[in-house]
Amino acid sequence: MKKLQTVRFSILIPLSSYLYVLLFVYSGISKLLDYETFTVQLAQSPLLSAYAGIIAPAVIGIELVLSLLLVQKNFRLPGLYGSFFLMIAFTVYIYLILNYSDFIPCSCGGFIEKMNWTQHLIFNIVFALLALLAIALSEEEKLAKKRIVILKLVFPSLLAVGVVVGLFLSSEHIIKKENNFIRRFGLHPIRDEKAFDLGVNSYYFAGIAEGKIYLGNLTAPLVLTSIDTALRRMESVKIELDNDKYPFRFIQVQVKPPHFYLFDGTVPVIYQGQLGDSLAYTISAADCYFSQLQVIDSVRFAFRAQSSQTKSWVLGTLNLQDSPRIQLNHSLLKKQVDGIFDTDGQLLWDDAGKELIYIYSYRNQYLVMDQELNLLHELNTIDTTSRAKVQVRILSNGSYKMDAPPLLVNKTSVVHGRLLFNISMLRGKFESREQWRQAVVVDMYKSSVQEYLGSFYVYNRGEERMSRLFATDKYLFILSGNEIVRYSFAQAVTLNYQMGEAENHEESRH
Numbered sequence: 001m002k003k004l005q006t007v008r009f010s011i012l013i014p015l016s017s018y019l020y021v022l023l024f025v026y027s028g029i030s031k032l033l034d035y036e037t038f039t040v041q042l043a044q045s046p047l048l049s050a051y052a053g054i055i056a057p058a059v060i061g062i063e064l065v066l067s068l069l070l071v072q073k074n075f076r077l078p079g080l081y082g083s084f085f086l087m088i089a090f091t092v093y094i095y096l097i098l099n100y101s102d103f104i105p106c107s108c109g110g111f112i113e114k115m116n117w118t119q120h121l122i123f124n125i126v127f128a129l130l131a132l133l134a135i136a137l138s139e140e141e142k143l144a145k146k147r148i149v150i151l152k153l154v155f156p157s158l159l160a161v162g163v164v165v166g167l168f169l170s171s172e173h174i175i176k177k178e179n180n181f182i183r184r185f186g187l188h189p190i191r192d193e194k195a196f197d198l199g200v201n202s203y204y205f206a207g208i209a210e211g212k213i214y215l216g217n218l219t220a221p222l223v224l225t226s227i228d229t230a231l232r233r234m235e236s237v238k239i240e241l242d243n244d245k246y247p248f249r250f251i252q253v254q255v256k257p258p259h260f261y262l263f264d265g266t267v268p269v270i271y272q273g274q275l276g277d278s279l280a281y282t283i284s285a286a287d288c289y290f291s292q293l294q295v296i297d298s299v300r301f302a303f304r305a306q307s308s309q310t311k312s313w314v315l316g317t318l319n320l321q322d323s324p325r326i327q328l329n330h331s332l333l334k335k336q337v338d339g340i341f342d343t344d345g346q347l348l349w350d351d352a353g354k355e356l357i358y359i360y361s362y363r364n365q366y367l368v369m370d371q372e373l374n375l376l377h378e379l380n381t382i383d384t385t386s387r388a389k390v391q392v393r394i395l396s397n398g399s400y401k402m403d404a405p406p407l408l409v410n411k412t413s414v415v416h417g418r419l420l421f422n423i424s425m426l427r428g429k430f431e432s433r434e435q436w437r438q439a440v441v442v443d444m445y446k447s448s449v450q451e452y453l454g455s456f457y458v459y460n461r462g463e464e465r466m467s468r469l470f471a472t473d474k475y476l477f478i479l480s481g482n483e484i485v486r487y488s489f490a491q492a493v494t495l496n497y498q499m500g501e502a503e504n505h506e507e508s509r510h
Contacts (some may be wrong), residue, residue: 207255312339
């Protein structure tokens with residue numbers, strides 16, 4: 001028995017120590033080699049953004065010091081205690097990020113960065129148990145009293161947990177999400193009707209025509225898929241381009257009956273094809289680069305691009321029959337911080353009102369414009385974030401990075417019949433965190449006047465949350481995981497539509 005104990009001491013303790021040395025040295029050196037990125041990643045954490053400048057060198061220093069202690073037999077036990085407490089802190093941090101934060105940062109280097117956060121949590125727990133075993137064997141070898149060992153483990157562990165939890169509770173990100181506004185939830189504004197399994201989760205909404213919902217596919221960008229609004233039959237067409245010799249990065253498709261359009265703003269080309277046909281022809285080449293595009297009609301487009309003068313986002317129009325074809329409006333998007341992140345948002349087109357809408361991502365505002373980008377209204381969402389809460393750092397290579405977790409206000413939106421449906425990222429007063437874990441909230445606004453109409457929840461389907469939405473006269477369609485789901489709007493919603501001169505017959509054949 002004594003010989004067996006000697007083997008345990010001689011093998012398990014150094015084995016645990018050297019595994020930690022390997023982990024800390026590799027992790028510490030990886031962080032040092034890309035220190036700037038590591039600091040930015042820490043700054044984007046919802047727990048550590050205010051302390052990134054201190055924590056970044058501290059973590060690297062602690063890991064390397066612990067490695068030195070662990071390779072020396074006389075200092076191995078203090079090194080094991082330090083490793084255990086550090087791993088406890090890391091484990092609690094990841095647990096809080098996974099369960100209580102909407103913002104998932106990355107702050108690891110090397111192969112650990114390849115893990116998802118659940119795998120990382122399990123990894124940390126295993127290493128914490130490894131240190132605990134090595135400490136128990138080391139203390140047993142020294143004939144230490146168990147009560148003393150337990151006290152030496154418990155109190156510092158509680159301190160490590162307390163520090164991390166304290167950072168979490170004091171986090172500006174969490175405090176800012178407790179907004180002093182109250183939502184109104186109507187009585188069953190939508191009713192779950194039907195779902196259809198699309199097979200993959202890479203689809204997005206491209207438009208609607210003749211009783212069919214059209215879908216683009218991020219992983220198959222030249223495939224246009226249609227599914228009838230009854231969600232019974234799906235068809236796909238492989239699109240052929242008259243000229244495909246361009247270095248495309250992100251091709252998107254948009255349907256505006258009777259045509260479909262393909263474009264990639266990193267390449268200044270727009271294609272047009274006839275619905276029902278597979279061939280798309282070039283209708284615009286070398287006119288402009290853009291990050292977003294909305295089709296107004298067969299010859300007119302609205303877009304967002306980066307200004308060559310100010311380097312900020314700017315809205316513009318492209319008219320294939322005008323000279324000059326491009327018109328820019330530099331006064332619409334108001335710079336608050338940097339002109340890029342602070343003015344980020346989503347450009348929408350409403351057929352009913354013949355209006356363009358730009359809803360900001362990081363502030364409580366959306367702009368309503370006519371087809372020529374003349375400002376009609378500056379309207380607000382119900383939250384209180386009037387100034388974009390973003391911090392930006394310019395890296396040594398000249399690129400821009402978020403220097404702290406941004407407060408995302410509006411995630412994604414869709415407009416139909418002068419009614420704006422917006423997925424909000426801010427929890428209102430009296431709304432439970434648990435409810436937000438189970439559902440996505442959609443707020444409804446008029447685009448013709450400052451009026452909030454109410455909100456409704458779209459509940460998760462199993463583990464899958466709604467990622468995209470699309471509104472028609474009668475239905476709300478969503479994408480959730482592999483599924484497209486159809487909900488019926490209650491009359492309380494559809495009565496607010498203002499269809500104007502535009503006629504929408506998408507369900508006439510349903």
